[in-house]
Amino acid sequence: MVNSFIVNYNLQILTLKYNGEYYSFNLNDDVGDYWNTFEDMDINFYQESENDEPKVSLYHIINNGADIKNPISIKLDKKVGEMKYYFK
Numbered sequence: 001m002v003n004s005f006i007v008n009y010n011l012q013i014l015t016l017k018y019n020g021e022y023y024s025f026n027l028n029d030d031v032g033d034y035w036n037t038f039e040d041m042d043i044n045f046y047q048e049s050e051n052d053e054p055k056v057s058l059y060h061i062i063n064n065g066a067d068i069k070n071p072i073s074i075k076l077d078k079k080v081g082e083m084k085y086y087f088k
Contacts, residue, residue: 002017002075003016003017003018003019003072003074003075004016004017004074004075004076004077005017005045005054005056005074005075005076005077006077006078006079006080007027007045007047007054007076007079007080008080008081009079009080009081009082009083009084009085009086010080010081010082010085011081012026012027012028012085012086013025013026013027014027014034014045014056016043016056016074017077018041018058018074023038023043025043025045027045027086031086031087032046032047032048032049033045033046033048034046037061040060040061041058041059041060041061042058042059042061043056043057043058043059044056044057044058044059047086049087050083050084050087053076054076054079055073055076056073056074056076057071057072057073057074058071058072058074059071059072
């Protein structure tokens with residue numbers, strides 16, 4: 001089973017496929033370094049500029065904090081839209 005993500009710059013939505021399930025995250029409020037929590041994981045979407053490749057890492061939550069020593073890197077599936085709508 002392949003874990004992957006799609007970033008839609010026009011809609012500012014990140015869609016994550018993880019362990020056969022789909023999750024959507026609204027990137028409107030946090031450009032460049034986005035964090036959120038789902039199930040027992042923290043997700044980090046990172047892309048500081050249009051020159052950077054988008055990256056997603058997941059971290060298990062242990063004792064109310066993210067296990068930053070053991071990130072799970074998620075493969076980029078595709079980028080949709082124009083980055084100017086995200087980096088405005």
